[in-house]
Amino acid sequence: MSFVITIDTPRWQAHQEQVRDAVAAAGARIVPVAKGNGYGVGNARLAAETARLGAAAVAVGTVHEAAAVLEAQPGLDVLVLEPFTLGPRIEAGAWRDLAGHPGAPRVIHTIASPEAAVELGGLASVGTPRRVLLEGVTSMHRFGMAEDQMTGALRTLAPHVAAGAVVLEGLALHLPIATPEVPPASTAAIVAGGGRQPEPAVVGSARVREVVAWGLLWPSLLADLPGVADAGALWVSHLQDQECADVRRATPDLPLRLRLGTRLWLGDRGALRARGTVLAVHATPRGEPAGYHQRRAPRDGHVLVVSGGTSHGVAMTAPRPARSMRQRAAAAGSGALEAAGRFRSPFHLPNGESAWFLEPPHMHVSMLRVPRGVIPPPVGELLDCDVRFTTVQPDVVLG
Numbered sequence: 001m002s003f004v005i006t007i008d009t010p011r012w013q014a015h016q017e018q019v020r021d022a023v024a025a026a027g028a029r030i031v032p033v034a035k036g037n038g039y040g041v042g043n044a045r046l047a048a049e050t051a052r053l054g055a056a057a058v059a060v061g062t063v064h065e066a067a068a069v070l071e072a073q074p075g076l077d078v079l080v081l082e083p084f085t086l087g088p089r090i091e092a093g094a095w096r097d098l099a100g101h102p103g104a105p106r107v108i109h110t111i112a113s114p115e116a117a118v119e120l121g122g123l124a125s126v127g128t129p130r131r132v133l134l135e136g137v138t139s140m141h142r143f144g145m146a147e148d149q150m151t152g153a154l155r156t157l158a159p160h161v162a163a164g165a166v167v168l169e170g171l172a173l174h175l176p177i178a179t180p181e182v183p184p185a186s187t188a189a190i191v192a193g194g195g196r197q198p199e200p201a202v203v204g205s206a207r208v209r210e211v212v213a214w215g216l217l218w219p220s221l222l223a224d225l226p227g228v229a230d231a232g233a234l235w236v237s238h239l240q241d242q243e244c245a246d247v248r249r250a251t252p253d254l255p256l257r258l259r260l261g262t263r264l265w266l267g268d269r270g271a272l273r274a275r276g277t278v279l280a281v282h283a284t285p286r287g288e289p290a291g292y293h294q295r296r297a298p299r300d301g302h303v304l305v306v307s308g309g310t311s312h313g314v315a316m317t318a319p320r321p322a323r324s325m326r327q328r329a330a331a332a333g334s335g336a337l338e339a340a341g342r343f344r345s346p347f348h349l350p351n352g353e354s355a356w357f358l359e360p361p362h363m364h365v366s367m368l369r370v371p372r373g374v375i376p377p378p379v380g381e382l383l384d385c386d387v388r389f390t391t392v393q394p395d396v397v398l399g
Contacts, residue, residue, distance in 0.1 A: 001364065003276050003308040004382065005040050005392065007399030012271035013049070019264050020053050026241040027248030031079065033261035034069055035061030037313075040272065040389035041397050044072040046265065051076060057108065059259050063094045070103035078103070079235070081174075081259075083112035083135065083143050086119040099123060099130075108169055110135050112143040117153035124165040132157070133172040133235055136214045139180040139206075144173075151221055158225040170232025170257075171218050173211055177238050180206045204246035211236055211243075215251035233257050266389050274392060275382035276308030276347060279365065291359045291367050302370040304377070306347060308385055309361045313392040315346055346386040350377050 023030050032055055034046035043060065047069050050058040057077035060066050066078050086092040098107060105128070111117050112135040124130040134153055137144035145153060160166035202212045211234065219231045233255035239247065248256055266272070281304055284290055284297040291303075308314040343357040345368055353374070358367040370376045377383065 001277065001279060001307045002395045003274070003312040003314070003385075005394040005397045006273045006275065007041065007397065008271045009399045011268065012399075013052070015268035015271060016049060016053055016264055019260065019267060020055075022241050023244065023258055023260070026244035028239075028244045028256040028258040030055055030264070031057050031059050031235065031257050031259045032264055033059045033061075033081075033259055035059070035065060035081070035261070036390060037393060039261065039265040040274070040387070040392045040394065041265075043069055045397070047073040047076060049265075057257075063091065063098055066098055066107060067101055067103075070101060070106060074103065077106045077108055077131075079108040079110070079133070079259075081110060084109040084116050084120055084132075085113075086123070087115075095123075099128070104128065105131075107131065108133060110143075110172055111153060111157075113145060114149050114152040114156065117156040121156055121160050121166065124160050126164050129165050129167055131167045131169055133169050133232075135172040135174070138173050138175050138210055138214075140174050140176045142174060147217065147221075154221055154225055162226050168232055170235055170255075171214060172235045173214055173237070175207050175210065175236060175238040180210070202246075202250050204250075205243055207239060208243045208246045208250075211239070211247050212250040215247065215254050218254070235259065262390070272389065274308075274385045274387040274389075274394065276306040276314070276366070276385050278304055278306055278377050278379050278381045278383060280305040281376045281379060292362070293359050295359055297369070300372045301374075302376040303358055304355070304368040304370055304383075306366050306368055306383055307364065307395075308347070308366055309364045311363045312394060313387060314366060314385060315343075315357075315361050316391055317388065348384045348386075349374060350381070350383075355383075 020030050030053070032046065032050040032053065034043040034050065038046050043065060047058050051073050057079055058069060059079040059081055060069050062082040063080055066080050069078050084095060086095060098104060108131045109120060111120060111132050120130055120132060134150060135144040136150060137146050157166050157168065161168050202209050215234055222231055231254060235257040237259045239258060244256060244258060281302055282290070284301055284303050286297055286299045288297050289295065290297065310316060343360060345355045345357045345366060347355045347366065347368055349355050349370065351374060355368040355370070358369050
């Protein structure tokens with residue numbers, strides 16, 4: 001009873017190398033992301049691929065994911081994207097546990113508020129220095145500090161940096177996937193030279209202008225602080241290769257680190273296949289009830305029992321943005337079918353047709369209808385399944 005992800009390893013790794021080389025040609029270094037379910041293959045596997053690619057650091061999503069990745073690859077630095085805090089009890093306990101981990105010197109903390117800077121300063125010492133990135137707020141409006149908050153956080157950390165208790169790695173920026181119409185007002189003024197020495201016109205998208213604005217501001221924030229001579233790097237997300245090149249052209253003195261997850265691991269979807277095992281085949285004459293809810297077969301056919309259910313992430317979908325009329329129409333159509341008691345499954349029959357659920361998937365298996373005239377697959381055959389690799393939980397990863 002196995003739901004399986006199979007990797008065409010040579011093809012998968014060749015894609016990773018192409019992405020790494022393209023990013024390098026654009027003037028940046030990759031920081032692969034290994035978080036959540038590990039994009040379907042597990043964070044330990046992604047950490048191993050990160051080391052194979054020659055990257056110096058891997059990013060994880062939360063403090064709870066860090067220890068396992070530290071242990072999986074002792075040679076990698078581990079950036080925790082979740083902002084550091086000693087506020088909530090559970091998070092504070094997790095951060096203190098991580099501080100005592102043997103791999104703690106390889107952890108890079110994200111500081112996204114002046115209060116967090118104070119808390120981290122209290123945790124740091126010369127004997128156990130803490131490595132940090134300061135996160136600037138962007139048009140994403142999720143985590144990060146505005147200029148005045150950033151100034152306060154830097155002043156708090158400066159004495160610790162000067163003493164060797166804190167190592168400043170640079171500035172983190174988390175950008176939206178959709179291109180913003182304009183950069184935030186505060187950073188737009190920097191690009192235009194408002195209140196500062198005018199800068200050359202910045203060529204590129206709104207994301208580029210946003211990163212460049214922070215890149216121009218960052219060294220000036222550090223200039224008057226004791227012990228903070230090295231500006232470190234810009235650690236960014238969701239830039240295209242051309243955008244990376246535009247940023248490097250405008251800020252040539254700042255190294256650029258590009259965090260990559262989906263594009264790196266799932267950019268060649270044909271390299272990974274999710275499949276469920278056929279466990280049983282039952283002939284169902286018209287009118288025959290089957291399943292938990294005893295739905296009657298509308299016509300002669302078969303019912304397949306296939307490995308792969310809600311515990312594996314099968315048919316578990318997240319809300320979609322539905323920005324276009326076509327996307328909205330598709331969402332409305334799916335809702336109408338479900339209201340009528342019909343559920344299209346993500347499984348594909350051997351003839352290439354999409355199979356329909358008999359009823360919503362169970363925890364570990366799905367029950368599918370095979371219409372009359374279609375030869376059902378035998379027990380033991382694997383059926384392809386369309387999944388969201390960011391939510392799938394396979395029993396086995398092969399390859």
